[in-house]
Amino acid sequence: MDDPTDAGQTVCVSPATGEEIGRSALNTVADVCGAVERGRTAQAAWAALTVKERAKRLKPLSAWLTAHADELAGTISKDNGKTRTDALAAEVLPAALAADFYCRKANGFLKDRRLMPGTLFMASKAAKIARVPYGVIGIISPWNYPFAIPFSEVVMALLAGNAVILKAASETQLVGRAIERCFSALALPAGLFTHINMPGGAAGPAFLEAGVDKLFFTGSVPVGKRLMALAAETLTPLVLELGGNDPMLVCPDADLQRAVAGAVWGGLQNCGQSCGGVERIYVHRSVYEPFVAALGDAVRRLRIGVDTDHQVDLGAMTTVKQMQAVEQQVAAAVAAGAVVAAQSDPPAGNRGNFMPARVLTGVDHTMAIMREETFGPVLGVMAVEDMAQAVALANDSDLGLTASVWTRDAREGERLARQIRAGVVMINDHLMSHGLPETPWGGFKQSGLGRTHGAVGMAEMTQVQCLVHDYLPGIRRNLWWHPHGPAVYRGLRGIMEMRYGRGVGKRMKGLASLAWIVPRMFTSDIPKGTTSTDRK
Structure with a gap:
């Protein structure tokens, strides 16, 4: 059972064994x-x-x-x-x-x-x-x-x-x-x-x-x-x-060994329950087959089970509810033509929340598994004709938390990264920027508002x-303070004419108008000889 309560307490249950491991008082x-x-x-x-x-x-x-x-x-x-x-x-x-x-x-x-x-x-x-x-x-x-x-x-x-x-x-x-x-x-x-x-x-x-x-x-x-x-x-x-539905772009010159290892860790660690984890992979057609073959081999080798001696790679899903949501997406994709190209084997006869890690091919953007957050150990892989198509598919989502580009060409990698509508884009890595304390974390579109981490x-x-201080000594009032009059108006306009007026004559006229009202800054009373209709 997910989140059971009993007599004012939350009963904490191990996802791996189903056993009660503690209680926490409710507030x-x-x-x-x-x-x-x-x-x-x-x-x-x-x-x-x-x-x-x-x-x-x-x-x-x-x-x-x-x-x-x-x-x-x-x-x-x-x-x-x-x-x-x-x-x-x-x-x-x-x-x-x-x-x-x-x-x-x-x-x-x-x-x-x-x-x-x-x-x-x-x-x-x-x-x-x-x-x-x-x-x-x-x-x-x-x-x-x-x-x-x-x-x-x-x-x-x-x-x-x-x-x-x-x-x-x-x-x-x-x-x-x-x-x-x-x-x-x-x-x-x-x-x-x-x-x-x-x-x-x-x-x-x-x-x-x-x-x-x-x-x-x-x-x-x-x-x-x-x-x-x-x-x-x-x-x-x-x-x-x-949350996110994060894309991974594999260029034709990518280091496939590193890209495959990065996809496995970035997409499947924590059983894929990572808002910034790899969920959908777009691979240039020239390297699609070797990439999928290597990815399948790596996924099939993953060890799933109870962690008693550090000899497993993936543990248990946290909740039964999330397991069911993942299975529904996978089943719908397969019914629409997707193929489970590879999967790992969960432990047999265990009562924990264990499920296989899977690679799906034959997927497209009509399927929820490529359009919505899956939040489970599933990687959908599509071939693309060029990286422009990969960018377009990466941006075909209302989520935009993180993404990654895999290439040996750093300049090309950054060029592609800048076209992706996501809050974090890594080149030749994925997800781990959340562990870099100096880097901001957050997304575009419906992935959220604001940022955490870093400055x-x-x-x-x-x-x-x-906070604003006025440090000029001897000034009794600003140019635009009361009392107002035609000279004040002309002087203030003179600031604009002196700075932005067209022609030397216009600028000199502006300077003269400004100079006429400067003395009022050093007085607190109306200067003698000034009429009520022409106060400085």
């Missing part, structure tokens, strides 16, 4: 409101610290993660179903790298930025951009990367001076509790970080009702749209990462405040 809307209120109180003092002081408090994170790496990888594996190696490589290790990176870079990302004057006439106005924390950030995280996705967002939000309320996925509550232990080990003010457990459909409305100042959501497109509609009522800003992601944790 109410009142609990969320209380957490936001406590977070707001704690945030005021936290934001008063310098960024360097906040980074010092968070600096022990990487060492803590390292000391508990095996425990965390084991918890993620049991709760989500992925292998421990996958959990370590794609979740714990990136989290440790991210914590170190953001603690080192936060001060630079968040420092005030001075703006150069845009025009000589306003050069006395010195402006700068300051980054102001929102207050209380709400984060709703998914079950496919239950540790890595929320972890970086929590770290960035805290470094930026916010309090955080985290709602971890109901399906992976043990991981949510592990994140809670991680941040509890730090010397943070009480109430600054709170983990909440409640059903997914109730969490977003509860966060918005409680008054979070910004909401980060990772999940499906339909849920993201509903949250956006709810947030519109209070104009609560959102960052949405809503861009850190900026999402703050509001922009512009």
Whole structure:
């Protein structure tokens, strides 16, 4: 059963064995409101610290993660179903790298930025951009990367001076509790970080009702749209990462060995449950047959099962519901003419959520498996006549999270990448940019709004405040201040004529009109001899 509850608790069940592995107490809307209120109180003092002081408090994170790496990888594996190696490589290790990176870079990302004057006439106005924390950030995280996705967002939000309320996925509550232990080990003010457990459909409305100042959501497109509609009522800003149907383009000069290995990892690790994973592959016809043959061999060799000794490549699907959705897409594609060209063998006689990894050929864009997010261990492969056709097919989707281009020609790879409508495009790699803390993560079209990670992601944790000083000494009033009159009008127009007028005469006339009203800047009273109809 997915997400079972019992007497106010979520019952955590291993996707690989079907056994109960723990329980997590459920929270109410009142609990969320209380957490936001406590977070707001704690945030005021936290934001008063310098960024360097906040980074010092968070600096022990990487060492803590390292000391508990095996425990965390084991918890993620049991709760989500992925292998421990996958959990370590794609979740714990990136989290440790991210914590170190953001603690080192936060001060630079968040420092005030001075703006150069845009025009000589306003050069006395010195402006700068300051980054102001929102207050209380709400984060709703998914079950496919239950540790890595929320972890970086929590770290960035805290470094930026916010309090955080985290709602971890109901399906992976043990991981949510592990994140809670991680941040509890730090010397943070009480109430600054709170983990909440409640059903997914109730969490977003509860966060918005409680008054979070910004909401980060990772999940499906339909849920993201509903949250956006709810947030519109209070104009609560959102960052949405809503999934993808990511293309992989294989050029005729690609290193096929690397491309095949990249497709297997980028498309099938975590049992294909990656919003930024490879789902559809477009291969130049000249290398299509050898590519498909090599891909089939690699997929057939994948070992699927319970991870007891690190001797399996793929673990279990996280939920039965997702297994059923994948099977429906595969069955519909096969009924429409697709062929299962290769598949791996799941373990026999096991009660876990195991399913084969598959390669489909004979697919086209009339099939849902090539148009919609599959979120499972399936790779659809199509031959293309040229790479222009591959780009067109890659863009034939209402999703645009990530993509990849595989070629030995770096310049050609980037040329093609720039034509793909996706938030991240990698050349000769796929998916792993989520583990690069310096790179922004997010998509085009219905893949979401906003970005996480890197300097861009850190900026999402703050509001922009512009500060403007007037440093010119002796000025009593600006040229356009009251009282007004014809001379003031002519002088202001003279600024435009002096700068943009056609011909020397026009510009000199503008200069004279401006010079006539400059003295009024140094007086606070109406100059003597000025009539009411011609005040300077």
